[in-house]
Amino acid sequence: MTSGAWAGRALAAVLERVAVTAAQVGPRFPLYAEPGDGRWTTTGRGSWTGGFWAGLLWLLARSTGAETDRRAAAACTARLGPWAEADTATRGLILWYGTAPAADDGEAAALRAHAARACLAAYDPALGIVPWGGALGGPRLLARADAVPGMVPLLAGAGPQGAAAAAGHLRRHLGLCLGPAGEERAPAWEFAGGTGWRPCAEPRPGWSRGRAWLLLAVADALLLPEVAAHLPDDRLARAARHLLAQGDVLTGRLVPPAEAARPDGPPDTSAAAITAVALLKLARVPGPWATECAYRAGAVLKRLAEAHVTDGAAAGRPAGMLLDGCYDCGKGLAVRHELIWGDHFLALGLASLEGLVDITRV
Numbered sequence: 269m270t271s272g273a274w275a276g277r278a279l280a281a282v283l284e285r286v287a288v289t290a291a292q293v294g295p296r297f298p299l300y301a302e303p304g305d306g307r308w309t310t311t312g313r314g315s316w317t318g319g320f321w322a323g324l325l326w327l328l329a330r331s332t333g334a335e336t337d338r339r340a341a342a343a344c345t346a347r348l349g350p351w352a353e354a355d356t357a358t359r360g361l362i363l364w365y366g367t368a369p370a371a372d373d374g375e376a377a378a379l380r381a382h383a384a385r386a387c388l389a390a391y392d393p394a395l396g397i398v399p400w401g402g403a404l405g406g407p408r409l410l411a412r413a414d415a416v417p418g419m420v421p422l423l424a425g426a427g428p429q430g431a432a433a434a435a436g437h438l439r440r441h442l443g444l445c446l447g448p449a450g451e452e453r454a455p456a457w458e459f460a461g462g463t464g465w466r467p468c469a470e471p472r473p474g475w476s477r478g479r480a481w482l483l484l485a486v487a488d489a490l491l492l493p494e495v496a497a498h499l500p501d502d503r504l505a506r507a508a509r510h511l512l513a514q515g516d517v518l519t520g521r522l523v524p525p526a527e528a529a530r531p532d533g534p535p536d537t538s539a540a541a542i543t544a545v546a547l548l549k550l551a552r553v554p555g556p557w558a559t560e561c562a563y564r565a566g567a568v569l570k571r572l573a574e575a576h577v578t579d580g581a582a583a584g585r586p587a588g589m590l591l592d593g594c595y596d597c598g599k600g601l602a603v604r605h606e607l608i609w610g611d612h613f614l615a616l617g618l619a620s621l622e623g624l625v626d627i628t629r630v
Contacts, residue, residue, distance in 0.1 A: 272570075274570060274573055274574065275569065275570075275573070275618050275621045275622055276622055277573075278569075278572075278573035278574075278577055278614075278618055279331070279615065279618040279619060279622055279624075281577060281579075281587050281588035282577065282588045282590070282611060282614060282615045282618065283324075283327065283328050283331050283588075283615065284587065284588050285586060285587065285588030285589060285611070286324045286325065286327070286328045286588075286611070286615070287328060287337075288586060288588075289308065290325065290328075290340060292308065293308055293310050295347065296310040296311065296312055297310055297311045297312070297313070297314040297315070297317065297318045297321050297608075298310050298321055298608050299311055299315070299317055299607075299608055300593070300595055300602040300605045300606060300607050300608065301589065301605060301606040302605065303585075303589070303591050303604050303605055303606065304584070304585060305584050305585060306585055306586040306589055306606065309602075313347075313350070313351075314347070314348060314351070314362065315404070316356070316358035316361055316362060316404065316414075317361070317362075317608050317609055318347075318348055318351070318362055318366065319348060319361055319362040319363060319364065319365040319366030319367075319418075320361070320365055320366070320608045320609045320611070320612035321344060321366075321608055321612075322341065322344045322345045322348060322365075322366035322367070323365045323366055323368070323369045323612050323616070323630075324608070324611060324612050324615055325337070325340055325341035325344050325345075326341040326345075326369035326370045326371075326373075326376075327369055327615050327616070327619055327624070327625070328341070329341045330369065330371065330619075330624055330625070331619075331624060338373075341370065341373075342370075342373060342375060342376065344366075345366055345367060345370065345373075345375070345376050345379065346375065346379075348362055348363060348366050348367075348379065349379055351363060351383075352379060352382045352383040352386050353386050354401070354403040355390070355399075355401035355402050355403045355408070356400065356401035356402075356403035356404055357387075357397070357398045357399060357400050357401055357412070357415035357419060358400075358401075358403075358404065358414070358415065359383055359386070359387055359398075359418075359419070359422070360387070360415065360416070360417060360418030360419025360420070360422050360423075361414065361417065361418045361609075362418075363379065363380060363383035363418070363422060364380070364383075364417075364418035364419070364421055364422045365418055365612065365630075367379055367380040367383075368380070368421070368629065368630040369616070369625060369630050380422065380425060381425060381426075383422060384422050384423060384424075384425040384426040384430055385426055387419065387422055387423055387426070387433075388423060388426040388429060388430050388433055391423070391433040391436070391437065393436070395409065395411075395440070395459060396436045396437065396439065396440035397411050397415070397436070397437050397440050397441070398415070398419060398423075398433070398437055399411075400412055400415055407458050409458060409459040409460075410456060410457065410458050410459075410468070411440060411441055411444055411456070411457045411459070411465070412441075412455065412456040412457075413441065413445055413455040413456070413475075413477075413478035413479075413481045413482050414455075414477070414478070414481045415437075415441065416437065416438055416441045416481060416482060416485035417481045417482075417484045417485045417488070417542075419434070419437060419485075420434045420437065420438055420485050420488045420489050420492070420495060421434075421488050421492065422434075423437065424492050424494060424495050428494070431492070431494040431495050431497075431498065432498050434489070434492070434495045434498075435489070435495050435496075435497075435498030435499050436498070438485055438486070438489055438495070438499075439499060439503070441482070441485070442482070442486075442503075442507050444457045444465060445457075445478070445482060446482075446507060446510055446511075450506070450507075450509070450510030450513065452473050452474065452479070452514050453467065453473060454467035454468060454471075454472070454473055455471050455472075455473065455475050455478030455479075455482075456468040456470070456471055456478075470598065471598075472527065472529065472598075473528075474527055474528025474529050475526075475527060475528075476515065476524040476525065476526055476527070476528070476536045476539035477526075477536060477538065477539045477542065479511060479514050479515055479517075479524075479539070479543075480539045480540075480542035480543045480546065481542065482507075482511055483508070483511040483512070483517070483542075483543060483546040483547075483550075484542055484543075484545060484546040484549070486504055486507050486508050486511060486546075487508070487546045487547075487549035487550045487553070488549065489504050490504050490505070490508065490549075490550070490553045491549060491552065491553060491628050505555065508550060508557070509557075512557070515528060517543060517547075517564070518557075518560055518561070518564050522540060522567060522568050522571040523535045523536070523537055523539075523540045523568075523571060523572070523575075523576070523592070524536060524539055524540060524543075526539070526594035526597040526603070527597050527598075530597065533597060534592070534594045534597055534603040534604060535592050535594065536592075536593060536594040536597075537572055537576050537590055537591065537592045537593045537607075537610050537614075538590075538593040538594070538607045538609055538610030538613065539594075540568050540571075540572060541568075541569075541572060541590070541610050541612075541613035541614040541617060542609075542613045543568060544565045544568040544569050544572075544613070544614075544617045545565075545613050545616050545617050545620075545627065547561040547562070547564050547565035547568070548561070548562070548565045548617060548620050548621075548627045549627055549628065551565065552627065552628050565617065566621065568617075569614070569617045569618060569621065572590060572614055573614075573618070576590055576591050576592050577589065577590050577591075577614075578591060589606040589611075590606055590607075590610045590611050590614050591604065591605070591606055592604055593605055593606060593607035593610040595607060616630060
């Protein structure tokens with residue numbers, strides 16, 4: 269899969285932004301940045317997004333080959349260690365994306381293996397999920413679309429039992445979030461002992477990032493035969509087709525609105541970047557969609573690079589920022605901002621186009 273010169277320029281700009289950010293935030297974790305001046309809001313422990321920052325540092329280290337960059341990425345990943353035993357399904361986001369780009373780094377691999385075993389131990393076979401958990405507050409027995417990406421390949425790394433749990437975790441989430449005919453349902457569900465699963469009021473159906481997270485998880489499962497073997501024939505392919513149809517992923521807007529019910533509301537470039545990576549993965553799965561997914565992924569990444577990444581021309585605003593990410597449209601939180609996970613998936617997609625990573629392994 270090849271790209272034009274635009275991809276190399278964009279990747280260089282985004283990774284330069286990573287280097288600048290690293291000098292600014294020190295041992296803290298960037299979360300989102302103001303669109304006017306690039307000033308970051310940070311967290312001390314990384315929350316659910318810490319792995320995306322570690323992953324970006326690994327991509328920078330792979331690009332430069334500098335030992336100082338490798339050490340910085342390794343140190344950041346080590347700070348994610350306490351999350352391995354935390355009661356949260358976001359360990360998939362934190363500990364897969366924070367370690368997978370580390371290639372052959374032994375300490376990152378050991379942390380990933382530890383996290384995989386811990387998540388397998390947390391798998392509830394009666395519910396069919398690793399519960400959302402209580403580490404981030406709120407109800408513990410939730411199934412959410414953002415609990416699946418990262419968790420599927422992470423669990424798969426825990427051997428045959430892990431692969432079976434990964435399939436069960438994905439199966440349950442698809443069963444809740446997709447209706448019998450593939451229609452879109454709530455992206456978050458709570459389990460109540462007396463009544464079973466019931467939809468949560470928030471996030472609402474049509475949440476662009478929920479769609480993107482599920483598509484990414486399905487793409488990962490399709491690339492993992494040991495996981496796919498535990499699912500009914502064509503289950504994953506049908507789910508992929510339904511998710512591609514939602515929001516017209518292959519033919520609609522390259523950058524979706526944050527909420528489908530508000531088509532004129534804020535866009536979400538982070539959802540577009542996640543989708544692009546999912547499409548790059550689907551393009552590696554033999555099937556009728558491969559060529560179309562590859563083309564569309566490139567188109568999305570090119571649009572992000574050319575229309576939403578800053579060039580440094582505006583006074584006081586750094587280059588390499590992916591703007592127009594929407595953290596939480598309903599709460600009005602960071603609705604036109606640079607989001608660390610948006611940066612991560614944009615960099616990951618561009619790195620794949622440039623041959624810096626094997627997209628089937630990250």
